Amino acid sequence: xxxxxxxxxxxxxxxxxxxxxxxxxxxxxxxxxxxxxxxxxxxxxxxxxxxxxxxxxxxxxxxxxxxxxxxxxxxxxxxxxxxxxxxxxxxxxxxxxxxxxxxxxxxxxxxxxxxxxxxxxxxxxxxxxxxxxxxxxxxxxxxxxxxxxxxxxxxxxxxxxxxxxxxxxxxxxxxxxxxxxxxxxxxxxxxxxxxxxxxxxxxxxxxxxxxxxxxxxxxxxxxxxxxxxxxxxxxxxxxxxxxxxxxxxxxxxxxxxxxxxxxxxxxxxxxxxxxxxxxxxxxxxxxxxxxxxxxxxxxxxxxxxxxxxxxxxxxxxxxxxxxxxxxxxxxxxxxxxxxxxxxxxxxxxxxxxxxxxxxxxxxxxxxxxxxxxxxxxxxxxxxxxxxxxxxxxxxxxxxxxxxxxxxxxxxxxxxxxxxxxxxxxxxxxxxxxxxxxxxxxxxxxxxxxxxxxxxxxxxxxxxxxxxxxxxxxxxxxxxxxxxxxxxxxxxxxxx
Numbered sequence: 001x002x003x004x005x006x007x008x009x010x011x012x013x014x015x016x017x018x019x020x021x022x023x024x025x026x027x028x029x030x031x032x033x034x035x036x037x038x039x040x041x042x043x044x045x046x047x048x049x050x051x052x053x054x055x056x057x058x059x060x061x062x063x064x065x066x067x068x069x070x071x072x073x074x075x076x077x078x079x080x081x082x083x084x085x086x087x088x089x090x091x092x093x094x095x096x097x098x099x100x101x102x103x104x105x106x107x108x109x110x111x112x113x114x115x116x117x118x119x120x121x122x123x124x125x126x127x128x129x130x131x132x133x134x135x136x137x138x139x140x141x142x143x144x145x146x147x148x149x150x151x152x153x154x155x156x157x158x159x160x161x162x163x164x165x166x167x168x169x170x171x172x173x174x175x176x177x178x179x180x181x182x183x184x185x186x187x188x189x190x191x192x193x194x195x196x197x198x199x200x201x202x203x204x205x206x207x208x209x210x211x212x213x214x215x216x217x218x219x220x221x222x223x224x225x226x227x228x229x230x231x232x233x234x235x236x237x238x239x240x241x242x243x244x245x246x247x248x249x250x251x252x253x254x255x256x257x258x259x260x261x262x263x264x265x266x267x268x269x270x271x272x273x274x275x276x277x278x279x280x281x282x283x284x285x286x287x288x289x290x291x292x293x294x295x296x297x298x299x300x301x302x303x304x305x306x307x308x309x310x311x312x313x314x315x316x317x318x319x320x321x322x323x324x325x326x327x328x329x330x331x332x333x334x335x336x337x338x339x340x341x342x343x344x345x346x347x348x349x350x351x352x353x354x355x356x357x358x359x360x361x362x363x364x365x366x367x368x369x370x371x372x373x374x375x376x377x378x379x380x381x382x383x384x385x386x387x388x389x390x391x392x393x394x395x396x397x398x399x400x401x402x403x404x405x406x407x408x409x410x411x412x413x414x415x416x417x418x419x420x421x422x423x424x425x426x427x428x429x430x431x432x433x434x435x436x437x438x439x440x441x442x443x444x445x446x447x448x449x450x451x452x453x454x455x456x457x458x459x460x461x462x463x464x465x466x467x468x469x470x471x472x473x474x475x476x477x478x479x480x481x482x483x484x485x486x487x488x489x490x491x492x493x494x495x
Contacts, residue, residue, distance in 0.1 A: 052213025
C-alpha cells in the first residue's frame with residue numbers, strides 16, 4: 001500500500017509557487033461555502049510516520065484557510081478522566097459542528113497501531129477495534145460528516161535522514177526525542193501493522209490517502225488538492241440536491257398481533273404497607289452498594305423510557321432519595337438544541353456519561369431516534385433502522401469501560417393513563433406535567449406500540465438488557481425498579 005509513496009515524489013519550488021496562490025484561494029472559497037450552508041462537517045484525520053510532515057501540514061492548512069473555523073485537536077496519552085470512559089469518548093467530544101472543519105492529530109488510529117506494533121495487544125484485539133472503527137466511521141458518514149484520512153509516509157532511510165536533519169538544526173532540535181528514535185528502531189514492525197490497519201479501514205466512504213512526506217512542496221499540494229476536490233465535490237452534490245441513497249429492510253409484525261407489551265399484566269398487586277417496607281429495605285441496599293469500594297471502580301447509567309404518565313419521575317425520585325447528591329445527575333432529554341442538531345445524533349449523550357463512582361439517570365434517552373423520531377417522521381426509515389446497531393455499539397462500549405447499564409420501560413394501560421392525565425389537569429401542582437403533546441401522543445399509541453416492541457427486541461442485549469415494568473400500580477412499579485436495580489448492581493460488582 002505504501003509503495004507509491006516511496007517513489008520519491010518531487011515538486012519544484014517554481015511549480016509550487018505557481019500552484020499555491022490558486023490552491024489557497026479555492027480552498028478558502030470552499031471553506032466559506034461549507035460555513036455558509038452548514039450542510040455537513042469535515043473531519044480530517046492526520047496519521048503517519050514520525051518526521052513525515054504531519055505537524056507542518058496542519059500548520060499550513062491553518063495558514064491557507066480561515067483558522068477561526070478550523071478546530072485542531074492533538075491527542076496525546078489519555079488523561080485520568082479519559083481512561084475512565086470508553087475509548088471513543090474523547091474523540092466524540094472533539095467532533096466539529098456542521099459547517100466547520102475539525103483536524104484530529106493523533107486520533108482513534110494512533111493507539112491501536114502503537115499498541116499492536118509494540119506488542120501490547122494481540123492481532124485479534126486489533127482487528128476487533130478496527131471493526132468498531134469501521135462502524136463508527138460509517139455512522140459518522142451517515143450523520144453528515146465528511147471524513148478525509150491522510151497517512152503521511154516516509155521510507156526508513158528518509159525517516160532517519162529527516163530526524164537527523166531536525167536534530168542538527170538548533171531551531172528544530174526540540175522536536176526530536178527519545179520516543180522518535182524508538183519508533184525508528186521499530187520502523188519495520190510499525191509499517192507492517194500500519195499497512196494492515198489501512199487495508200482493513202480504507203472504505204468507500206472513508207478511503208485512506210497516502211501522502212509522500214519526503215518533499216514539502218509535493219506534500220502540501222497533494223494534501224491541499226485532495227481536500228479541495230473532496231470539498232468541491234460534496235458541496236456540488238448538496239447544491240444539486242443529491243443525498244446518499246439509503247434503504248432498509250421492512251420489519252414484519254407478528255401475524256397473531258401478540259407482542260411484548262400487550263402480553264403484560266399491567267395491574268400488579270401491592271398495598272401501601274408492603275410498599276413502605278420494601279422501599280426502605282431496597283433503598284438501603286442501593287445506598288450501600290453505591291458507597292462500596294467495588295462501585296468506586298464502576299459507574300451506573302440508568303435509562304428510563306415509557307409511556308406518558310407511566311411514573312418515570314416518581315420512580316427516579318425514589319432512587320435519588322437513597323443517593324448522595326454529589327454522586328448522581330438526572331438528565332432529562334427533550335428536543336435537541338441547535339448545537340446538538342449540528343452534530344451526529346449520539347454526540348449529546350456521549351457528553352453526559354458519568355465518571356467512575358458516579359451515576360447518571362436519563363429521563364428519556366438515545367432511544368428517541370427509534371421512538372419519537374420514527375413515529376413523527378423526524379428521520380428517515382434508514383436512519384432509525386441503522387440506529388439499533390449504533391445504539392448497541394454505544395452501550396457495548398459503555399459496559400466494556402466499566403459502566404453498569406440498566407434500561408427500564410414503564411407501561412400503563414389505556415384506562416390508567418387517561419385517569420392520570422385527568423388528575424394532572426385538575427391538580428394545581430401537577431398541571432405542568434400535562435401538555436397538548438401528551439394528548440397527541442396518546443392518540444398515536446397504535447404507532448408507538450410496534451416501535452417500542454422493535455426497540456426492545458433489537459436492543460435488549462446480554463450487556464444491556466431491557467426490563468419491562470408493569471406500572472398501573474405505582475407501588476409495585478417502584479419496588480420492581482429498585483429490586484431490578486440493586487440486583488443488577490450486585491451481580492455486576494460480584495462479577
